[in-house]
Amino acid sequence: MIKLVDYVQKENILMKDVYCSTLMDLAEKDENVVVLDSDLMNSIGTVPFAKKYPERTFNCGVQEANMIGVAAGLSATGKIPYAHTFGPFASRRCCDQVFISASYAKLNVRIVGSDPGVTAAFNGGTHMPFEDVGIMRTIPEMTIIEPVDSIMLEDMIRQLKDVYGVYYLRLLRKNAVQIYEKGSTFEIGKGVLLREGTDITIISTGILVSESLKAADALEKDGIHARVVNMFTIKPIDREMIVRCAKETGAVVTAENHNIINGLGSAVAEVLIEECPVPMGRIGVKDLFGEVGPVDYLQKRFELTAEDIVKEVKKVIVKK
Amino acid sequence: MISNKRIKKLEIFATEIRLETMKAFAKLGFGHVGGAMSIVDTLSVLYGEIMKIDPANPKWPDRDWLVVSKGHAGPSVYSALAIKGYFDKKELLTLNMPGTNLPSHCDRNKTVGIDMTTGSLGQGISTAIGVALGNRMDKRDNYTYLILGDGECDEGQIWEGALFAAHQKLDNLISFVDYNKKQLDGMTCEINDLGDLDAKFHEFGWHAQRIDGHDIAAIYEAIDEAKKTKGKPSMIVLDTIKGKGCCFVEEMYFNHHITISQEQSKRTLSELENRYTDLKREWEDMQ
Numbered sequence: 001m002i003k004l005v006d007y008v009q010k011e012n013i014l015m016k017d018v019y020c021s022t023l024m025d026l027a028e029k030d031e032n033v034v035v036l037d038s039d040l041m042n043s044i045g046t047v048p049f050a051k052k053y054p055e056r057t058f059n060c061g062v063q064e065a066n067m068i069g070v071a072a073g074l075s076a077t078g079k080i081p082y083a084h085t086f087g088p089f090a091s092r093r094c095c096d097q098v099f100i101s102a103s104y105a106k107l108n109v110r111i112v113g114s115d116p117g118v119t120a121a122f123n124g125g126t127h128m129p130f131e132d133v134g135i136m137r138t139i140p141e142m143t144i145i146e147p148v149d150s151i152m153l154e155d156m157i158r159q160l161k162d163v164y165g166v167y168y169l170r171l172l173r174k175n176a177v178q179i180y181e182k183g184s185t186f187e188i189g190k191g192v193l194l195r196e197g198t199d200i201t202i203i204s205t206g207i208l209v210s211e212s213l214k215a216a217d218a219l220e221k222d223g224i225h226a227r228v229v230n231m232f233t234i235k236p237i238d239r240e241m242i243v244r245c246a247k248e249t250g251a252v253v254t255a256e257n258h259n260i261i262n263g264l265g266s267a268v269a270e271v272l273i274e275e276c277p278v279p280m281g282r283i284g285v286k287d288l289f290g291e292v293g294p295v296d297y298l299q300k301r302f303e304l305t306a307e308d309i310v311k312e313v314k315k316v317i318v319k320k
Numbered sequence: 321m322i323s324n325k326r327i328k329k330l331e332i333f334a335t336e337i338r339l340e341t342m343k344a345f346a347k348l349g350f351g352h353v354g355g356a357m358s359i360v361d362t363l364s365v366l367y368g369e370i371m372k373i374d375p376a377n378p379k380w381p382d383r384d385w386l387v388v389s390k391g392h393a394g395p396s397v398y399s400a401l402a403i404k405g406y407f408d409k410k411e412l413l414t415l416n417m418p419g420t421n422l423p424s425h426c427d428r429n430k431t432v433g434i435d436m437t438t439g440s441l442g443q444g445i446s447t448a449i450g451v452a453l454g455n456r457m458d459k460r461d462n463y464t465y466l467i468l469g470d471g472e473c474d475e476g477q478i479w480e481g482a483l484f485a486a487h488q489k490l491d492n493l494i495s496f497v498d499y500n501k502k503q504l505d506g507m508t509c510e511i512n513d514l515g516d517l518d519a520k521f522h523e524f525g526w527h528a529q530r531i532d533g534h535d536i537a538a539i540y541e542a543i544d545e546a547k548k549t550k551g552k553p554s555m556i557v558l559d560t561i562k563g564k565g566c567c568f569v570e571e572m573y574f575n576h577h578i579t580i581s582q583e584q585s586k587r588t589l590s591e592l593e594n595r596y597t598d599l600k601r602e603w604e605d606m607q
Contacts, residue, residue, distance in 0.1 A: 034457075055457065056457070058453065058488075060480075060484055061483070061484070061487075063480040063483075063484060065442075065443075065446070065476075065477045065480060066445075066446045066449075066477060066480035066481050066484055067446075068446070069443050069444075069445070069446020069447045069449070069450060069477070069481075070446050070447070070449050070450040070453065070484070071450060072446070072447050072450055073387075073436070073446065073447035073448060073449060073450015073451040073452075073453070073454065074450040074451075074453055074454045075450070075454075076428075076435075076436065076447070076450065076451055076454070077381075077450075077451055077454025077455055077457075077458065078381075078454065078458075079450075079454045079457070096440055096443075097443055097446070097477075099440075100437065100439065100440040100443055101437070101440075101443045101446065101447050104437060105428060105429070105436065105437035105447075106428075106429050106437075
């Protein structure tokens with residue numbers, strides 16, 4: 001069941017607190033749940049987990065590569081590891097360990113990369129993953145999920161306990177904008193239709209979902225009825241929904257907090273070009289490195305705002 | 321102490337592993353012969369005497385695990401597994417053939433009895449640590465054995481794992497370095513000198529020993545001592561000869577991955593067969 005909130009607004013609760021409390025709940029029910037980190041437990045808020053379950057917590061220190069291998073090894077003995085570090089380190093830093101020790105070995109690891117894209121804010125370009133989805137997307141059989149709010153995050157963390165394989169979860173640490181009502185549950189691999197529309201479809205993920213809804217409101221005033229989809233599973237991508245939206249609305253704009261190369265936009269374009277070519281545009285970081293600053297500044301700097309989406313929609317729609 | 325009879329049996333097993341492995345390489349005409357041969361005596365002790373395993377039940381949760389982090393030694397591990405009965409010895413001749421279950425590097429999803437996928441160097445230490453931690457959490461009294469290459473110790477991940485395993489006081493992890501002094505491009509001391517490896521692991525908080533890696537009794541005793549060591553992981557540095565047991569390979573300077581002529585394989589197989597026959601005779605004389 002999926003229910004949308006009436007008013008889209010920032011949540012009071014921090015995503016990282018939901019991450020920890022959900023893990024603690026799971027750990028109580030299943031003794032195989034283990035948490036790993038690379039010296040960022042204070043950042044991701046899993047210290048309460050470590051205090052309650054010290055024997056099921058492995059802080060590897062600043063050793064991302066080792067952490068992924070340890071997680072893979074633990075899973076070979078039936079443990080259910082959730083391994084966290086910042087997104088750039090979960091992807092760039094230990095790409096080969098994710099590829100070989102976890103994925104190629106067909107083991108059972110959940111990798112949590114926090115601070116997606118511009119939300120790395122004051123940590124700046126070294127910590128700002130515009131490429132994590134791209135790296136993970138090229139690893140065979142990888143599933144990539146970007147929960148949009150705390151409701152979806154909790155549901156995903158719960159669902160991931162009982163799946164098998166390698167999963168990459170892109171996790172905003174701070175307050176998300178609430179999109180879904182409490183109790184909503186989601187199907188991995190299925191996009192969610194947030195708003196009906198007939199003229200164009202905006203397919204979005206992460207912090208760009210609320211921007212897409214704002215953009216749709218603005219477009220409505222100009223007589224453009226934009227459909228909005230939350231494509232929270234970036235791989236495997238929901239091909240059926242993309243094709244249906246393309247057929248029904250005749251144009252598509254994607255919106256993501258990631259490089260336009262090899263992220264959501266690329267995934268959607270691959271489906272469209274093979275199955276239903278329609279005019280398309282991509283909102284995302286245009287092959288640039290990150291930089292330091294507050295999130296709202298960075299969203300403007302990298303053209304990730306509702307206004308940017310509106311502009312792109314108007315550019316694309318005339319090609320129909 | 322291990323008896324002379326048991327030592328002889330393990331020497332026979334080691335020779336059989338070398339023989340079967342050379343047959344598979346000979347059929348292909350190429351392979352990672354040097355590093356596959358240098359670790360054979362340790363494989364013989366592990367599979368022949370030490371490891372708690374059941375070839376009929378390869379996924380038995382209480383078994384001892386072996387992570388061969390120097391994954392290119394796969395061919396000699398496959399021979400040990402086949403001789404132990406995990407699969408038919410005939411399958412050994414499918415090494416690296418299209419669709420084979422026996423690839424160059426160890427693959428837990430392809431080969432019955434292989435516990436971990438390896439091949440990208442440095443990674444096996446971390447997966448072995450994970451396995452050892454998982455088994456310790458489940459209070460199993462089994463051991464995880466880990467085989468590292470010496471060139472592999474150039475990898476930073478080895479030292480990440482070394483630090484972490486000691487911090488975790490992982491005394492159910494018993495590791496080896498096959499210190500054959502050669503890596504792909506030449507002598508380890510000329511490329512990136514590893515120096516005193518056992519001292520390095522000792523400094524990292526491991527129980528470290530250094531032995532002759534072709535001395536069956538020494539390998540057995542070192543593992544026995546490692547098992548008695550509580551509160552820290554164990555490292556056994558094996559002084560070995562790359563290509564051990566195959567004269568033409570031992571004599572080569574570059575012997576990491578080599579091509580094998582028909583003449584070379586014929587001569588080596590005959591040498592190994594003679595050694596096997598001699599050992600068998602010595603074994604019978606001991607009865």
